[in-house]
Amino acid sequence: MLSRKSRVSLYLIFFLLCYLYIWLFVKPHLIYHGFGTIILDVPLFSTGCWFLKDSLAVPGGLVIYAYGFLSQLYYYSWLGSLFVVLVALCLCELSRLHYIYAGHPRSSILHYFPAIMILLIYNHYDHPLAACLTLFIGLLFSFVIERVPLHQGPIRMVVFCLMAAISYCLAGAGGVLIFSLMTTLYLLFLRRDWLSAVLTLPAAAVIIWALAEYVFHISPKEAFMVLTPFCRDLTANMRILSKVLVVMLYAFAPVTVLLICLCRIIFRRNRNNSAAHTRKTKSRKTRAVVRRRGAILAYFKKFVLPAVPVTVMAVGLYFSYDKIHRQIVLMNYLSRQGRWPEVLALGKRLPKDIYNIYCNHDINREIRTPFCSHMRKKNLL
Amino acid sequence: MRIPLKKWRALLRANKVNKIFFDVYVEDAEHGWRKFQSISNTIAEDEIDCYVVYRLMKPVYNWWKSIGIYQRNLVNYDESLVMHGRSFGEGCLNCHSFVGNDPDTMTIGLRSAVYGSSTLLAQNGTVIKIGSKWGYTAWHPSATLVVYSINKVRQFFHTGRMEVRDVVDLDSALVCYLAEDRKAVCPPQLSEKDRLETYPTWSPDGEYLYYCSGPVLWKDRDKIPPENYDKLKYDLRRVRYYARNNSWGQVETVLSTEETGLSILLPRISPDGRFLLFCMCDYGCFPVYQPSSDLYIMDLSTGRYRSLAINSKYSESWHSWSSNSRWIAFSSKRQDGLFTRTYISYIDDNGKAHKPFVLPQRDPIYYDSLLKTYSVPELVSDRVRVSKSLLGRVARNKDSIALEVPITAATPKAVQSEPWRERE
Numbered sequence A: 001m002l003s004r005k006s007r008v009s010l011y012l013i014f015f016l017l018c019y020l021y022i023w024l025f026v027k028p029h030l031i032y033h034g035f036g037t038i039i040l041d042v043p044l045f046s047t048g049c050w051f052l053k054d055s056l057a058v059p060g061g062l063v064i065y066a067y068g069f070l071s072q073l074y075y076y077s078w079l080g081s082l083f084v085v086l087v088a089l090c091l092c093e094l095s096r097l098h099y100i101y102a103g104h105p106r107s108s109i110l111h112y113f114p115a116i117m118i119l120l121i122y123n124h125y126d127h128p129l130a131a132c133l134t135l136f137i138g139l140l141f142s143f144v145i146e147r148v149p150l151h152q153g154p155i156r157m158v159v160f161c162l163m164a165a166i167s168y169c170l171a172g173a174g175g176v177l178i179f180s181l182m183t184t185l186y187l188l189f190l191r192r193d194w195l196s197a198v199l200t201l202p203a204a205a206v207i208i209w210a211l212a213e214y215v216f217h218i219s220p221k222e223a224f225m226v227l228t229p230f231c232r233d234l235t236a237n238m239r240i241l242s243k244v245l246v247v248m249l250y251a252f253a254p255v256t257v258l259l260i261c262l263c264r265i266i267f268r269r270n271r272n273n274s275a276a277h278t279r280k281t282k283s284r285k286t287r288a289v290v291r292r293r294g295a296i297l298a299y300f301k302k303f304v305l306p307a308v309p310v311t312v313m314a315v316g317l318y319f320s321y322d323k324i325h326r327q328i329v330l331m332n333y334l335s336r337q338g339r340w341p342e343v344l345a346l347g348k349r350l351p352k353d354i355y356n357i358y359c360n361h362d363i364n365r366e367i368r369t370p371f372c373s374h375m376r377k378k379n380l381l
Numbered sequence B: 001m002r003i004p005l006k007k008w009r010a011l012l013r014a015n016k017v018n019k020i021f022f023d024v025y026v027e028d029a030e031h032g033w034r035k036f037q038s039i040s041n042t043i044a045e046d047e048i049d050c051y052v053v054y055r056l057m058k059p060v061y062n063w064w065k066s067i068g069i070y071q072r073n074l075v076n077y078d079e080s081l082v083m084h085g086r087s088f089g090e091g092c093l094n095c096h097s098f099v100g101n102d103p104d105t106m107t108i109g110l111r112s113a114v115y116g117s118s119t120l121l122a123q124n125g126t127v128i129k130i131g132s133k134w135g136y137t138a139w140h141p142s143a144t145l146v147v148y149s150i151n152k153v154r155q156f157f158h159t160g161r162m163e164v165r166d167v168v169d170l171d172s173a174l175v176c177y178l179a180e181d182r183k184a185v186c187p188p189q190l191s192e193k194d195r196l197e198t199y200p201t202w203s204p205d206g207e208y209l210y211y212c213s214g215p216v217l218w219k220d221r222d223k224i225p226p227e228n229y230d231k232l233k234y235d236l237r238r239v240r241y242y243a244r245n246n247s248w249g250q251v252e253t254v255l256s257t258e259e260t261g262l263s264i265l266l267p268r269i270s271p272d273g274r275f276l277l278f279c280m281c282d283y284g285c286f287p288v289y290q291p292s293s294d295l296y297i298m299d300l301s302t303g304r305y306r307s308l309a310i311n312s313k314y315s316e317s318w319h320s321w322s323s324n325s326r327w328i329a330f331s332s333k334r335q336d337g338l339f340t341r342t343y344i345s346y347i348d349d350n351g352k353a354h355k356p357f358v359l360p361q362r363d364p365i366y367y368d369s370l371l372k373t374y375s376v377p378e379l380v381s382d383r384v385r386v387s388k389s390l391l392g393r394v395a396r397n398k399d400s401i402a403l404e405v406p407i408t409a410a411t412p413k414a415v416q417s418e419p420w421r422e423r424e
Helices: A004-026 A028-034 A049-056 A060-074 A078-101 A110-123 A129-147 A153-189 A194-216 A241-280 A286-306 A307-320 A324-337 A340-349 A355-369 A369-376 B005-016 B389-394
Strands: B019-022 B027-030 B030-034 B039-042 B050-057 B070-073 B079-084 B094-100 B102-111 B118-122 B127-130 B136-139 B145-157 B164-176 B184-187 B193-201 B207-217 B235-242 B247-255 B263-269 B274-281 B296-298 B304-307 B317-319 B329-332 B341-346 B375-382
Touching: A004 A028, A004 A110, A004 A307, A028 A060, A028 A078, A028 A241, A028 A324, A049 A060, A049 B005, A060 A078, A060 A129, A060 A153, A078 A110, A078 A153, A078 A241, A078 B296, A110 A241, A110 A307, A129 A153, A129 A241, A153 A194, A153 A241, A241 B030, A307 A324, A324 A340, A340 A355, A355 B184, A369 B039, B005 B389, B027 B296, B039 B050, B050 B094, B070 B094, B070 B136, B079 B094, B094 B136, B094 B375, B118 B389, B136 B193, B145 B193, B193 B263, B235 B263, B329 B375, B341 B375
Parallel strands: B164 B193, B317 B375
Antiparallel strands: B019 B039, B027 B030, B050 B070, B050 B375, B070 B079, B094 B102, B102 B118, B118 B127, B136 B145, B145 B164, B164 B184, B193 B207, B207 B235, B235 B247, B263 B274, B274 B296, B296 B304, B317 B329, B329 B341
16 A cells, blocks of 8 residues: 555654654663562573573473573663564564465555554563564464465475474464464465365364473473463563453454455455446446545545554553553662662652552662661762 | 593593593783693592482572473483473472482472372382372382371571571471382371471381481471571481381480581481481571581491581582492582582592582583572482373373371371472
């Protein structure tokens, strides 16, 4: 729908705004300093081969390892923001490629929605990086298998099984879920390979079970949960809105592709019928109406459509913004820095009915501990 | 620099009892070449057992995750998993024990929020699940009888000291499991009302059971920490076992705290029956949390004991003997005071321990970044062959052999407690 130039301009504007918002307002270093306390997530990382070996011994090990490493980048807000935007951009572009492949040839704004969801989760000071990486691997694998020139069903199935096994090792059941769902949809709607489509999901389930039983030695129940949105480790520490957004993030690409494919089928039928009909009956008056409609559509495409992602993002950020939670996160950070007067000032601004154990602890440290006061008087803190 | 394994082994074989020297030189821009002090080691005459089985876990404070029992081939650097907590819902794996140094019979205690507390008994390739958790376990040499402890162990924290974690056994007793009859009995000698019995170990001939026993110094058996917890010291005792009629004799005190002034824990007797190796620390039942814990050796023929020269200022604990009684593997925190590592030392004919060395790794700086502790190193003569898939499946199985423990009012019931209060 949008020209290449407009698309690039929109990308630039959208992601520049995202970057500025995360860097200057969300401030990823607040998330970093809140790991393990205010933000219950604890992305551990250590150099050395034992940590890598340990990480790779579980399904989704590579994602967990990368998640641990990349979370350390949040220490510097500018770097953390850059990375968050990069992840969002990758997901955005990968989604666009999928939508084009599914038959939405000039996808213009749909692919921005995963990026918006990621931004909203960060706006809540939750940390969806593991989910993003999982999703990325799932989408990437499904795109790769569609691009591999394999025409025969059985060979395609073998390649799928191999890739599903690799995907499970790298991104757990979450990665396999996205990969197999997308592959099933393409087999069903684009390739019309019904048998392979029916076999894809059961094959993925068997692969997960076998790897869990003989490679990773984990219980089957757990094996099917690793890095899915229902996995405790992935979302248990998030707030409700973020949990919902993570589920939506996982579901968005498969659901969109499904809708695109369905729309293609429905509109193709209608177009065939109406084309035959209009060829015979189109009058001069009707042609004028069509032209007027075309002009409105062109205006809509040129000026309204590009504004939609930015507008949706702005509205979403406005409504999902939680001032109190931000104050709590900020207070935690200030106490880590030993900036006690600011902790106290922030504490005074908190509403009376707010109870947060970490804030209470920070304030107590300030007002009750003679040691802190003594150090402050001596300018040692 | 890496010495090829084959050449290294050939060198050791050809030079038994001889000394081996290492000269290390370094060069830097400022000082040029410099030589470190020469390292001199003696090549031992006796072989060590091929494998060591240990538990690898992060230091536990409030919660555990990712606990696994691993085995390490001492001939090379191969490490393989015996069982991992993730195979039964990130459960906790407790102490593993073998019949002597034979890996074919093994027990592992399990604790899981999902699958409950139980014990896995692996014997010659088959695994059964026993529906009660065994604490410190000692197999009779005949493999027909197991003595295990049941402990009401609770963890608590000190405000400030080198090791802030501490553990107390609010109540404990010893129970015998008869493997053939699949039933448990509780001899009164091993479950005295006013005493805490723990850490059982058998003499190699199977005639005596050695264990630690301390008085109960508190009335409230639920209070944490209890009063006088830091005054609790354990004696070393033994009791005669008559295998013919499955009966027990009178309890004897082998070494008392009155004599040592310290708490005596973790007795382990060498397979040749000559020496008894044990820990002593200032107080309590858990030497790994006591920096004062040191290793001592007792000559069982004379009853004389002495501290080993290999002790450090940090905690030494969890020791085991090789099958030829010439080597010990033990846990020590000497590297940094926090993480326990497995050390190996040679014990000569006179019971003298020689220069200990940390369990070698392919990467010499491996331990510098390792945020895990090695606990309960057990030397075994061969690799544990039971499959980890089978162990995991049995652990997840709902069916288990019900074990009625005939406990008296004095002994603790095996109840589920808040996990963070329990010890690592």
